[in-house]
Amino acid sequence: MTKYAPDTDFERIFNPGKTAIIGASSKGIGFGSGMFFALQAIGYQGEIFLVNPKGGTLAGHKIYESIAQIPKTFDLAIIAVTAAAVPRALEACREKGAAAAEILSSGFKELGTDEGLALEAQIREIAARGIRVIGPNCFGIYCPQSGLTMLPGADLSRTTGPVAVSSQSGGMAVDFANTGKSMGLAFSKVVSFGNGADLRETELLAYFGRDTQTRVINMYIEGVADGDVFFDTLKNVARSKPVIVLKGGLSAAGSRAVLSHTASMGGSRTIWRAILKQANAVQVSDMGEMARASLAFARLPARTYKNLCVLGGGGALGVGAADAAEKHNMQIPPFDPGLAERVEELLPRPGSSGRNPVDVANPYVAPEVLEQVMCLAAEDRRIDLQVLITLFHHYKNLAAMTGKPVREVTPFAELAERVENTVQKTGKPVVVILNNPKRGTDHLDVVEMMEQARRAFAERGIPAFDDLAEALEAISHVNAYYGGKAHE
Amino acid sequence: MNKQTAAKIVDRARQQGRSALSEYESKQVLAAYGIPVTREILVEDSGGLDAAIGEIGFPLVMKGCSADLAHKTEKNLIRVDLRSREEAARAFEEIRGQVTGAGGGVLVQEMVAGRRELVAGMTRDPQFGPCVMFGLGGIFTEILEDIAFRKAPLEKTDALAMMREIKGHRILGAVRGMEAADTDMLADLLIRVGQIGTDIDAVTEIDINPVIICDGRPKAVDALIALG
Numbered sequence: 209m210t211k212y213a214p215d216t217d218f219e220r221i222f223n224p225g226k227t228a229i230i231g232a233s234s235k236g237i238g239f240g241s242g243m244f245f246a247l248q249a250i251g252y253q254g255e256i257f258l259v260n261p262k263g264g265t266l267a268g269h270k271i272y273e274s275i276a277q278i279p280k281t282f283d284l285a286i287i288a289v290t291a292a293a294v295p296r297a298l299e300a301c302r303e304k305g306a307a308a309a310e311i312l313s314s315g316f317k318e319l320g321t322d323e324g325l326a327l328e329a330q331i332r333e334i335a336a337r338g339i340r341v342i343g344p345n346c347f348g349i350y351c352p353q354s355g356l357t358m359l360p361g362a363d364l365s366r367t368t369g370p371v372a373v374s375s376q377s378g379g380m381a382v383d384f385a386n387t388g389k390s391m392g393l394a395f396s397k398v399v400s401f402g403n404g405a406d407l408r409e410t411e412l413l414a415y416f417g418r419d420t421q422t423r424v425i426n427m428y429i430e431g432v433a434d435g436d437v438f439f440d441t442l443k444n445v446a447r448s449k450p451v452i453v454l455k456g457g458l459s460a461a462g463s464r465a466v467l468s469h470t471a472s473m474g475g476s477r478t479i480w481r482a483i484l485k486q487a488n489a490v491q492v493s494d495m496g497e498m499a500r501a502s503l504a505f506a507r508l509p510a511r512t513y514k515n516l517c518v519l520g521g522g523g524a525l526g527v528g529a530a531d532a533a534e535k536h537n538m539q540i541p542p543f544d545p546g547l548a549e550r551v552e553e554l555l556p557r558p559g560s561s562g563r564n565p566v567d568v569a570n571p572y573v574a575p576e577v578l579e580q581v582m583c584l585a586a587e588d589r590r591i592d593l594q595v596l597i598t599l600f601h602h603y604k605n606l607a608a609m610t611g612k613p614v615r616e617v618t619p620f621a622e623l624a625e626r627v628e629n630t631v632q633k634t635g636k637p638v639v640v641i642l643n644n645p646k647r648g649t650d651h652l653d654v655v656e657m658m659e660q661a662r663r664a665f666a667e668r669g670i671p672a673f674d675d676l677a678e679a680l681e682a683i684s685h686v687n688a689y690y691g692g693k694a695h696e
Numbered sequence: 697m698n699k700q701t702a703a704k705i706v707d708r709a710r711q712q713g714r715s716a717l718s719e720y721e722s723k724q725v726l727a728a729y730g731i732p733v734t735r736e737i738l739v740e741d742s743g744g745l746d747a748a749i750g751e752i753g754f755p756l757v758m759k760g761c762s763a764d765l766a767h768k769t770e771k772n773l774i775r776v777d778l779r780s781r782e783e784a785a786r787a788f789e790e791i792r793g794q795v796t797g798a799g800g801g802v803l804v805q806e807m808v809a810g811r812r813e814l815v816a817g818m819t820r821d822p823q824f825g826p827c828v829m830f831g832l833g834g835i836f837t838e839i840l841e842d843i844a845f846r847k848a849p850l851e852k853t854d855a856l857a858m859m860r861e862i863k864g865h866r867i868l869g870a871v872r873g874m875e876a877a878d879t880d881m882l883a884d885l886l887i888r889v890g891q892i893g894t895d896i897d898a899v900t901e902i903d904i905n906p907v908i909i910c911d912g913r914p915k916a917v918d919a920l921i922a923l924g
Contacts, residue, residue: 432823435824436824436825439824439847466819466901466922467715467716467901467903467920467922468817468902468920468922469815469817469837469838470817470818470901470902471820471901471922473829473838473843474819474821474827474829474845476823478843478845479821479823479824479845479847481845482845485857485861486847
C-alpha cells in the first residue's frame, strides 16, 4: 500500500528557498557541479549550499566539508554522491530538517544486485522517518517558477504554464521539457522520479490534481506501486483535469498459464487500455503525441469539437482533411451555397473553393483576407473549430524574387495577429498548421522562419502543429476526454 | 445474492484440490450472485434422467459435465435440440461414458432460443486485480476479439461504456426483427461478475460464453470458473 502523506510540504520541494547540493566537486564536471552551474544559468534565486568532504570552492562558492557544517537548515537537497554514500547523506539532510532530497545517483534497485536493493531499502527506511525522496537514479525536478531545474536543463524556460509532467524516465522528462519549450508549451512542474523509492507516480498525480498552477497532467509510467490506489487516484483527478498517460513496456499477452478465454485475452496491454479508459484518462503511444495532446488541452477551451472548418491549399487538401477528420470522428461539413459564394468572393479566382474545406488557391492571400474568410466561415453555426493550414514555405519563392530574407517577406506576425482577432470576434478557436515540406540544409532559412512563426502564434495563445493529421489526433484526445466526462 | 452459497461451492472444490468448477457448479455460483442462468439438472446415472426431462421439458440440451471438462465442444460432448425421450436416452448414453472426474454427470439443460451470443468474464490482473470482460460471444470471441475490459468493482456507467465500446455494439439494438437487448440487465450481469471477483479471492477466472440474449434478456448458457 502506498503511504499517504498529506502533510508533505510540496511548496518547499518545488519552490525551495535554500538548496544544498551534496557531492559538488571543485574539479571536473560531475552531476553535482553540473547541477550547480545549471541552477545558476537558469537563474535559481534561492540560496545554494555546496557540500564535498574535500572542501574548497566552486566558482567562488564555498564548499562545506559536511552537511552538518551548513550553517542553516535547507528545504531541498540534491544528492549526487556514490550510491554507497547516499544513505548517510540522506540521513544527515533529514537531521538538518530538509523537506526532501532528489537523489541523482544511480546504483540502486535498477542494478538488480543485492547491494543495490539493500541500499534502496535503506533509502526507503530513512524517507519513512521524515524526508521525502525523489529518485534515486533520476534527473530531478524542473520548476520554472523557482528556477529549480533538472540535469541537463540549464536552458529550459522560466515561464510558468499549466502543464505538469511526472516521469519514471529521466530522459523522457528532459526531452518533454525541451519539446514543450520548442512548441511554446509552458510547465508548472516536471518531475523525473527514477526508481521511485518514495515519492512516485500516484502521490505526484494527487498533488498535481490539487496544484492550482497545473491544468494538464502528463505521466510516463513503466509500472505503478499499487494498482488499486493508482486507479482510484487517477479516476478522481481525471474528473477535474485531463491526465495524459504514456505507458511504457506493454505486452499483448499475459504470460500466465490460464484456463479461460477471458484471461488469455486480458494481457497487460488490454488491461492498461481499459483502466485508462475507465478512469477517463487520455492514452497516448509516444512522447510526441503526448506533447501535442498537452498543447491542445492547454490552448483549447474545455469542450468537444466535432465540426471543423479547414482552410488551406493544395490538391490533396480536401481528401486529406476529410480522411483525417473521419479517422478521428470529426466532420468537415460543406457550407451552404450562399455562404460558399460569399467566401469565394474574397478569394482569388480561378482555383479557389469556398465550400468546406476552403481552398484559398494562392499562397500569398493576405492575412487580412484570411481573417475575413475565417470570420465568414465561423458564421456557419455548426462549425466549432477552425484549422488554418499555412502555406508559408511558398514565401521562399517570393524571397528569391525580391532578394529579401524569407523571414522578412513572410507575414507570419500579421497572420498571428489576424488569427487572434478572428478567435476573439468569432468565439471559435483556430488551430494553425505550420506545414513545411522545405526542411533540408538548403532551406534552413525556411526552417528558421517557421520557428519564428510558431513563436508568434504561441505568444498569442494560438496552438500550432506541424501536420494536420497530428493536430486532429490531438484534438481527438480533447474530444475523448470531455466527451467521456459527459458520460459520468 | 448469496455469497455464502457461492463461497461454499468454491471451498469444497478447493478442498478436493481442483483448479476449476464444473459447468454446473459454475452456474450455481453465478446464480448465487443473481446472474440469470439456464434451468438445468445434473444427472449422474440413467435412473435420474426421466425426472430431469420432465422438469426441463423439450427441446433440451445435454452436456457432459465435470470439473475436468473446460472445452466440451471440441470433445463432442454436447447434444442440442433433443426433442424426444429416445433421443435424450441415446445422447445420455453417448455422453455419460466419456465423462470422468469429480462431480461428473450429464447436464440436462433447457434449450435457450436466441441468435445473439455474447461473452462475459473475469480475469485477475496482477496489478489491478479483478477485471471484467464483455464482448461478442460464441466462436466470435477468439476470432474477432471484439471485447472490452473494466476493473472491478464496476459502476453502472462502466458496464454501459463496455457495451458501447465493442465494435459490434449494434448487435444489442433491435436488429433483424429481434428486440433490443435489455442493457440494464446486461449491465447488472457484468457488475455481478465483477462482484464475484472482488468477493472471492480464490476465483481467478470466469468465462460465461455464451451469454445468449433471449427475448431481450441475457442468460448464462455455459460457464467456467477457474480457481487458484
